[in-house]
Amino acid sequence: MLAVALCAATAVPAAAQDRAAAENWVATWGAAVQRPTPGTEDDGPNWSVAGFRDHTLRQVVRVTAAGSQARIRLSNLYGTKPLKITGARLGRSAGGALVWPGSSRVLRFGGKPATEIPPGKEAVSDPVALTTSPLEKLAVTLRLSGATGPATFHRFTTATSYRAQGDHLSDQGVDAFNQSTGAWYYLSGVEVAADAPVVVAFGDSLVDGVGSSAGADVRFVDQLAERLVEAGGRAGTVNAGIAGSRLLNDSACFGDKAPDRFRRDVLDRPGVKAVVIHLGANDLGYPQIDSACTKPNPRVTVAQLIEGHQALIRSAHARGVRAIGVTIPPLKGALFPFWNEDVEKARTALNQWIRTGGGYDAVLDADHAVADPAAPGRPRPGYVFVDGLHPNDAGSHAIASALRLEDLKLGAGGPRLPS
Incomplete structure (x- = not known):
């Protein structure tokens, strides 16, 4: 009976295992968002009050739990107008604003590559097939083609976020990302499919x-x-x-x-x-x-x-x-x-x-x-x-x-x- 049970356990198709894992999402990184506020002498300048206009934003975060798939959570909790995300990608960080070649995945929202988040609301992306390891860093890239108005953000971090003028959503390199601050914008969570x-x-x-x-x-x-x-x-x-x-x-x-x-x-x-x-x-x-x-x-x-x-x-x-x-x-x-x-x-x-x-x-x-x-x-x-x-x-x-x-x-x- 034990041998039969073991055979049955190993016969579950990989696709079925992936579906089962995807039903159990856990937070692997997160930040508490706050109202836009000017930078200070202590924490330096930030982009929250002015927001973004025709920018690409790249943010690097360190995840904790390993998972078989990943998704992100975006917040417009303190926005004054709908937040239009023209495009988003998730990949492995290769240091600074550099994305590891071949790791970048297109993120979709309800099957679409773009989304609009009303003021006071948040959006969760569709999952992408990207395995994660404990303590590795991921790069989240957002394309903000219009004027966002004041940005929901997290003021103090010990990390660096990067900004490029224009559309650099697919860029793996760092050349265009020549602006930086020590704050996170819109990104409030990264979640993985895992039992943890x-x-x-x-x-x-x-x-x-x-x-x-x-x-x-x-x-x-x-x-x-x-x-x-x-x-x-x-x-x-x-x-x-x-x-x-x-x-x-x-x-x-x-x-x-x-x-x-x-x-x-x-x-x-x-x-x-x-x-x-x-x-x-x-x-x-x-x-x-x-x-x-x-x-x-x-x-x-x-x-x-x-x-x-x-x-x-x-x-x-x-x-x-x-x-x-x-x-x-x-x-x-x-x-x-x-x-x-x-x-x-x-x-x-x-x-x-x-x-x-x-x-x-x-x-x-x-x-x-x-x-x-x-x-x-x-x-x-x-x-x-x-x-x-x-x-x-x-x-x-x-x-x-x-x-x-x-x-x-x-x-x-x-x-x-x-x-």
């Missing part, structure tokens, strides 16, 4: 990767993805952080408050099984900062922050998603007005609730991972960026290493843990 669980990291600049080296894929979420791959897992890992994001208030520059974006940025990702949440630092720090981007910046209580975290946990649990809370790292030492004694008391109290309050299914103790034992309330000198606040590459590694992979409980697709 997905982990989403949701939060602020700690998640987004402020302080980590540009182009090196060393944000703590990147390093967590590498840990999962090294442990033999098939998991997809998505970064849904927005630098400057808050738990309780919106910002014109830093995205919607957490409850308003939690569903689209986390729960609606295909395959999500666990979410890692870091929020509250900006809620505590912004009342000390007077700028258009931080307003409204009311003082908040620990009780309000706990209530906000509990709301996210309830939303995750209602969808069967495991919630891991991240403690807030030390804030003292920031080279801008972010810390005072009241902030420190609130941070300490919130961290105590995250660790022991019983709301979260597990805890990633980022505070403990990067704190200086010799100077309470401050980060280790070798773990902090030049702004005195954000973790550098070493600090991000320490945070990623502090998560117990078994706490994610990813099931059969998770890491192979030692017995």
Whole structure:
């Protein structure tokens, strides 16, 4: 009987296997989108306010889960007019704006090579036959022949996006792509056909990767993805952080408050099984900062922050998603007005609730991972960026290493843990 069963299992046609895999889509990369906003001295210029006119846009992303087919997700959430995509392609990155020869695939939308996305909506491409490997980079190229108006985008990245004037959709080379910025535009997700669980990291600049080296894929979420791959897992890992994001208030520059974006940025990702949440630092720090981007910046209580975290946990649990809370790292030492004694008391109290309050299914103790034992309330000198606040590459590694992979409980697709 065993031999018969084995023969039957191997007799399934490859086409049928492909169809079965295609029914199970999982997120392998993602970004949280935000409103168009001008660049700053800190993050450099971007193209979101002016948008695009007769341009070809090429964006490079690093995927995490392997798959047999791939598709992309485009967002016009904050657009003021329909977004016309004249053409789109997906291929393997060969470095910079270069596409690996022979890898480029034409993307279609409902069978058509072009699509129009209404304001406030998104579009998902048809799947293409492109196998992906964990941690490889893909190049997404969009042809924007008309005037787009202000562009839905993700402001801060440690990656580079490229732009060419005119139609260079089919170009493999880089010569025409002579403009670049450190932001992503319209692209909110890459998904693959696979049987794999997905982990989403949701939060602020700690998640987004402020302080980590540009182009090196060393944000703590990147390093967590590498840990999962090294442990033999098939998991997809998505970064849904927005630098400057808050738990309780919106910002014109830093995205919607957490409850308003939690569903689209986390729960609606295909395959999500666990979410890692870091929020509250900006809620505590912004009342000390007077700028258009931080307003409204009311003082908040620990009780309000706990209530906000509990709301996210309830939303995750209602969808069967495991919630891991991240403690807030030390804030003292920031080279801008972010810390005072009241902030420190609130941070300490919130961290105590995250660790022991019983709301979260597990805890990633980022505070403990990067704190200086010799100077309470401050980060280790070798773990902090030049702004005195954000973790550098070493600090991000320490945070990623502090998560117990078994706490994610990813099931059969998770890491192979030692017995």
